Amino acid sequence: MIDLLIKDGLIIDGTGSPGFHAAVGIEGDTISILRGDVSDIEAKQVIDATGKIVCPGFIDVHAHSALMILHDPQHLPKVHQGVTTELIGVDGNSYAPFTSQQDLKDFIVLNAGLDGAPPITPSWSTVSEYLDEYDKKVSVNIAYVVGNSPIRISAMGWGNRKPTTLESDRMRGLLRESMEEGAVGISTGLDYPPGSYADTDE
Secondary structure (H helix, E strand, O other): OEEEEEEEEEEOOOOOOOOEEEEEEEEOOEEEEEOOOOOOOOEEEEEEOOOOEEOOOEEEOOOOOHHHHHHOOOOHHHHOOOEEEEEEOHHHOOOOOOOOHHHHHHHHHHOHHHHOOOOOOOOOOOHHHHHHOOOOOOOOEEEEEEEHHHHHHHHHOOOOOOOOHHHHHHHHHHHHHHHHOOOOEEEOOOOOOOHHHOOOOO
């Protein structure tokens, strides 16, 4: 007996191939496409998907909901749209690493127009501490890109100037640590200060 059988839907598998009618079986961590007659398959739960599309979860590659997810971990508006993974930290605006709690709080206020200002109390400073806030607590998967703004603030403050050689080295070190702690990349938002102060060399 499998855990879940989704039958009679039109499967769109995300590869670009045309949709096809089949069933989906889920047993534990395994998802299988079941073609042909599935009337003899027993399942703990059966979903009749007649007239509906069955597809993998969507990935939102540009989400400004990083802090809202922490405030509302169910994140139902996105889940109801089929989003199962969100990329957060876009536009150079991410919320770790920060070497100063005051800088983190100020950055949240600065970006409230983009990301909202939910009633949360940030207590992290590193990327790993920040990602721990999401781990096993929120309903969607999270992929995190570290923004150039927090890297810049942590290495050289908020000023509109070029970094010194030492500050550039600090930025590279913070980026390296961020990647080692779980960030999947870096984002820039050259319209948003203080990341907008960076030149091409930076």
